[in-house]
Amino acid sequence: MPFDVARVRASYPALAEGYVHFDGAAGTLVAAPVTDAVAATMRAAVSNHTDVFEPGRRSGEIVAAARSAVADLVGGDPAGVVFGPSATALTYAVARALADRWGPGDEVVVSRLDHDANVRPWVQVAARVGATVRWAEFDPETGALPAGQYADLIGERTRLVALTAASNAIGTRPDVAAIAAAAHAAGALVYVDGVHATAHLPIDTAALGADFYVTSAYKWSGPHIAACVAAPATWSALRPDKLMPSPDEVPDRFEWGTLSFELLAGVTAAVEHLAGLDPDVTGDRRARVLASMGAAHAYSSGLARLLRDGLAAIDGVRVLPAPAGGCPTVSFRVGDSPPDRTARALAAEGICAYAGDNYAYEYFQRMGLRASGGAVRASIYHYNTADEVARLLDAVKAVAA
Ligand SMILES: Cc1ncc(COP(=O)(O)O)c(C=O)c1O
Numbered sequence: 001m002p003f004d005v006a007r008v009r010a011s012y013p014a015l016a017e018g019y020v021h022f023d024g025a026a027g028t029l030v031a032a033p034v035t036d037a038v039a040a041t042m043r044a045a046v047s048n049h050t051d052v053f054e055p056g057r058r059s060g061e062i063v064a065a066a067r068s069a070v071a072d073l074v075g076g077d078p079a080g081v082v083f084g085p086s087a088t089a090l091t092y093a094v095a096r097a098l099a100d101r102w103g104p105g106d107e108v109v110v111s112r113l114d115h116d117a118n119v120r121p122w123v124q125v126a127a128r129v130g131a132t133v134r135w136a137e138f139d140p141e142t143g144a145l146p147a148g149q150y151a152d153l154i155g156e157r158t159r160l161v162a163l164t165a166a167s168n169a170i171g172t173r174p175d176v177a178a179i180a181a182a183a184h185a186a187g188a189l190v191y192v193d194g195v196h197a198t199a200h201l202p203i204d205t206a207a208l209g210a211d212f213y214v215t216s217a218y219k220w221s222g223p224h225i226a227a228c229v230a231a232p233a234t235w236s237a238l239r240p241d242k243l244m245p246s247p248d249e250v251p252d253r254f255e256w257g258t259l260s261f262e263l264l265a266g267v268t269a270a271v272e273h274l275a276g277l278d279p280d281v282t283g284d285r286r287a288r289v290l291a292s293m294g295a296a297h298a299y300s301s302g303l304a305r306l307l308r309d310g311l312a313a314i315d316g317v318r319v320l321p322a323p324a325g326g327c328p329t330v331s332f333r334v335g336d337s338p339p340d341r342t343a344r345a346l347a348a349e350g351i352c353a354y355a356g357d358n359y360a361y362e363y364f365q366r367m368g369l370r371a372s373g374g375a376v377r378a379s380i381y382h383y384n385t386a387d388e389v390a391r392l393l394d395a396v397k398a399v400a401a
Helices: 005-009 013-017 032-043 054-074 087-099 120-129 147-153 176-185 232-236 261-275 285-312 339-348 361-366 386-400
Strands: 081-084 107-111 132-136 158-164 189-193 212-216 226-230 317-319 329-334 354-356 375-379
Touching (some): 032 261, 054 081, 054 212, 054 226, 054 261, 081 087, 087 120, 087 189, 120 132, 132 147, 147 176, 285 317, 285 329, 339 354, 339 386
Parallel strands (some): 107 158
Antiparallel strands (some): 212 226, 317 329, 354 375
């Protein structure tokens, strides 16, 4: 069955407002079952966790269900799913806990393709403990992150390799599995930023070789809350700062204060929603997630090809290069028009697309484009349509004319 985008769009009530959303990489619209679940949780008697009375048992059930849902979404052990307010906050927490075990002479490897949330925390904790930072470079001509360079970057003092599963600027998917294998051979851990990738792809953290995999639910139809997934034994080796009376077991040890039960109910609903994107697939939730995300990726990739080809055919438009097979995220500039001006012209046509560096700070620095405003980013999500791509192309043509 072809991907039924009309059916999918019907699950996103906010589409009724009529905007064209090419802003999903900054946060997607929320699926109706998610808002229903959040509201239902807030209307119900849900108390802070206790096994003494029913409302207190409910919060425990909500947390457990959300851990299972995230484990099904990315492939992992529910007992290794840690929740936090954002991917950035979780990455800082993991970086601090890991760096407690590092010292001068130890090394971390980061990449210039990454969102700054998977760069700066490592750079800052490394500076604090006297560890050395080594940089993986992307190829500005192709947008690829050559995996071969890691043979030189990784050595016996490497403690951690931080790497994105997909660029939020241009969609590039580095060969995480090969790079992780090189890291593991040297005894290093691998921290994968899955914030962009999880929205678009079937994910298997084990196949990627991710020791840690971080993802944010607001990028995949859910609420503003994030999760970091690792094996329980990996978490057990870390001792973060924590309150004396709070649980010391894993994963709770890493979750500070009371979790947002309503948003966690939304996380479970979001994963259920994603699992149902392709209604023809059957099986357990993990199998349905993998098949549905595969179908969504095939559909979105088709739109991204239309968009790239259409933009490339417009005189004066510069599309930032990216290797084939990436996430459906396209950055471009129109002649001498500052990206912000282009984005405002698109907004006047009801089209939402961001301009700037989108926190892909090192990428835009290296491209020499940051100081002049970065780029306009059109990110496609599975609720976009070919008609919307055509509208975007018409609006860009008008700016270029
Ligand atoms: C690739 C990538 N990593 C990390 C982040 C940061 O996520 P959060 O807002 O949950 O901290 C983003 C947000 O845009 C992102 O796109």
